[in-house]
Amino acid sequence: MITRRNALSLLASAATLPLLPIGAKAQARDLEPDFLKILVAKGKLPPVQERLPSNPRVVKLAQMGRAAGRYGGTLRTLIGGQRGIRLVPINSYARLIGYDEALNLVPDLLASFEVDADSRVFTFKLREGHRWSDGSPFTAEDFRYCWEDVILNEELYRGGPPANMLIDGKPPIFEVLDELTVRYTWHDTMPDFLANLAQPVPLKIFMPSTYLKQFHAKYQPSQKLEELSYKYRVDDWVRLHKRVSRTNRPENPDLPTLEAWMPRTSPPAEQFVFTRNPYYHRVDENGLQLPYLDRLELNVSTNDIIPAATSSGQSDLQFGGLTFSDFTLMKTAEETNHIKVSLWRRAQGSSFALYPNLTYKDPVWRDVFRDVRFRRAVSLLINREEINKALFFGLAAESANTVLPESPLYKDAYAQAYAQFDPDAANRLLDEMGLKTKRFSRQRHLPDGRPMDIIIETAGESTLETDILELMTDHFRRCGIRIFTRSTQREVFRKRAIGGEIMMAVWFGLDNGVPTADISPQALAPSADDQYQWPVWGMYYQSAMTKGEPPDMPIVMELVDLLKQWRHATNHAQKTEIWHKMLQIHADQVFSIGTLNSALHPVVSAANLRNLPEKGLYGYYPMSYLGVYMPDTFWYDEES
Template identity: 30%
Template sequence: IDDDMAPGGEPLKVTADDDFTFRMQFAVPYPTIVDILPSQAPWAPKQYLSQWHTNYNADADAKAADENFGAWYEAFLYHADATETQQDAELPVLGAWIFASQDTQGNTRYTRNPYFWGVDPEGQQLPYVDELEKLVVENREVLTAKVLSGEATHHSWFLTLADFPLYKQNEATGNYTTRLHPDLRASEMGFAFNYTHADEVLRELFNDIRWRQALSHAINRAEINELRFAGLGVPRNPIMHPGPAFWEDGLDQYYTEFDVDKANALLDEIGLAYDSAGEFRLRPDGAPLALTMEVDAGRADLSEIGNLIKNYWAAVGVNISVKGQDQQFFMQRMRANEHDIGVWAIGGSSEPYSRQNEPIRYRPPWHWPTTPLGGPLWRQWLDTDGVEGVEPPDIIKELWDVTVEWQQEPFGTDRYNELGYQMLEINAENAWLIGTVGLVPRVSIISNTVRNHPTDEDILSIEYDMWTYHLMQQWWIEA
């Protein structure tokens, strides 16, 4: 069962009071269920899916075999998938559009849901737009060409500030408008060291707060902001954006001052001597200190920032290489505890995202457990009550307890705000997850034929499900 439905490690219990009322019981207090229930995730159409479930159809295994599945549950999960990977065009859904088809290139077509529940103030059923197409392109260059020529009705995810002038220059030709929206991403690139590294020397080094302080101070975030984001972002560490009642100014600024002298002093204090050439530092055991920063090979932006960091750290004697990896291979290495430095774009840090899902940026492994940036074996230990993994230090156990209680506390109470502040403060002081530049405006283009679309002032962020927040069912196309 999904973790969202098993807080405290025990699956929820559901009992039906009558045909229209059911009761959900959890092993621990779980007020965040209120945030989860309005989404598509918890719901599935029983009348349709029962045919693939052995509880309702004795021939479910045979039916699955006829469809070339190995077992009934494989067929059930295939037909129940209502996410962006949906393949069953007959599945009833709650959304405004329903999956219609997908070609061999992955281009997907959706048609309006004739049973969608939403109506406008005049009583007209939504959505206004009859059909959506999600097109797959080979690379960013092809995407840019399609945007400039006006082939995209709207797009944002892979547009960059670096190309913002290019988008603006071609607005008339492409018949679109370029917008800059506030975004709540905590850091466009962040990283964590592997705190459970198999190499005992590196593990001890990574867990020394002076090491993390030093390498954070060695990063010139202001320069990254100018070179990569036209000075429009905020140099910061990936602590929640200002907004929650428990926020305090300065939480995102711990160890962000660019200070090479301070960085060198901290590294000297640890005892990291230079090699005979005076170029790079040695490990505490006297061996060369050489680390690898692994990044998703499909994210050139992360590699570019990684190479800037490589140069900043070389200036204080720390030698790293930046290595692009296939994403699946990279994630596999992190799960296997084989990496030195894990890198990702640090979204998912906001109050509603952290509360509804889990505080992935505020406890090990500082990302989803399937993509552990730092300390994957700590998370194993925490998830299995010490049966597997490596026992974390007391401060991590304290942090874990704080985040668990925070999610269980009703929103807005004094205790909720107290725990929220503790969660941020512990992370800020210990710098397990280090950031670069965040709160960078997000670029979007939207065709001039679209009406009821967002304006420059509207937030466009993964923290609020991107375009979902702007109610696309209310958009319409002017002929």
């Protein structure tokens, strides 16, 4: 548990050092990036000393085993579509509180934070002099505006505050203590508030108020809002405000940011440019304001072209659009095209998982999927060793969808549950269910007589998915089940899942395969509509019970209850016990069917890009892909 005492101890990571290195002969002008010197000379920007907070966050590179860098350069990367620009704030990873490489929570945008012993009262202190990218002050007013004028505004948030800000349906009490200090107080324990602020897409509790007030009905006359709505091609001020304020979708170059780079391009475009934030809050130990890199250049491509383009040197940093199957191609091109290939270990609970939809709209199939014998049989029909050797050179771990050995919650029993290839046992389970073959046919049939033809849907983002499904097909057919693959696009895939239209989905396993007991186990219980084993139930809790349907399976309701217990737990031992109960239920019930984890993922960079770790954990949460490894510290060594 984070208490006032150990929260304050975290401030070592944000210690204030002199902006000029002690004993250095460097002049102030040497601390100014060349990229910004012209703007400073013309008076369009104040000098760097006036742009930094009085107590910036100092990144101690030497302690991290990295080298202090130099300014300059454009980093090129390839994205599989315009949606790929959303990866920039995820990887830039400026958060009020964020994870470091060891996955400890540390203050980042905040100067400090305090949490009471019951995890009910959270006090946040901002950095004096910190500014948004447009130069406007970052103060408590940005938190007040977000809470009172946006979240509590019934037109902007029709369902009220988001579910992850409620305890037993009740929101916190919000207070502004002074210009740089805010406090949130709940009536009961709120154990995952800090973790939610550290997410790849964090819980939104502050917004650039100076900018956004020009789009809010409380601060502007209706005539002006009508003019702005016409300009932005929306129907009313509510849609207007939502459109211009989407921080996780960097499509509005005018929206101020606190990230390392700010967007300069509006969609649609084939190339998106981000440039350095002149008011960024981090410095290295020599007093140089980060980031080192001046520009990011995101070039729109397609997922099937990205591997070849990367191997030919068209990307300076690439991880999206690549799979382990591309490693040989990348390694072959390493010397000739001046790239460097690293292999990071994927942090998901499974690199590929099947999700029988327990909320599927077809009642006959739904009953089959809800029978644990069917889910166990499907898991036993997967030859994980064959997949591992064919697609991962035997380097991955054959496992159910569960936490990894790097997690303190790991148990062999969770990983091995129904993860053996045993067609005979699978056949027996299906026979017990009464899913018999008809005379002169090897095809099994449903209770209503229809053949057991399963359509497995993918988001169409990886050939790995179809390769694995192809390896599975024969084993399923021999057991009397035919499987067919349907590939769509992610948006279509999600809409079909939420509508109960997908029979069985393919997705990754647990996003966070390396949790501690202090991280919420919400992924193990219905809590979001992108949980493809029960999307309709997940929507119910995500929407604060206004959409979707409540679960009606006792074992799933037990998971919901355990999640509630975790949220009210007051010590680490209680949280650990609850985590293990939930992991054991998943191991026994096989709600999702994992295949392999700890697979390797290629991360390709320009040969002279420095401070990118040789090895790392690759995953969405809690790493935010490269976020915890601080891309603002990456730099080009032009002398190499």
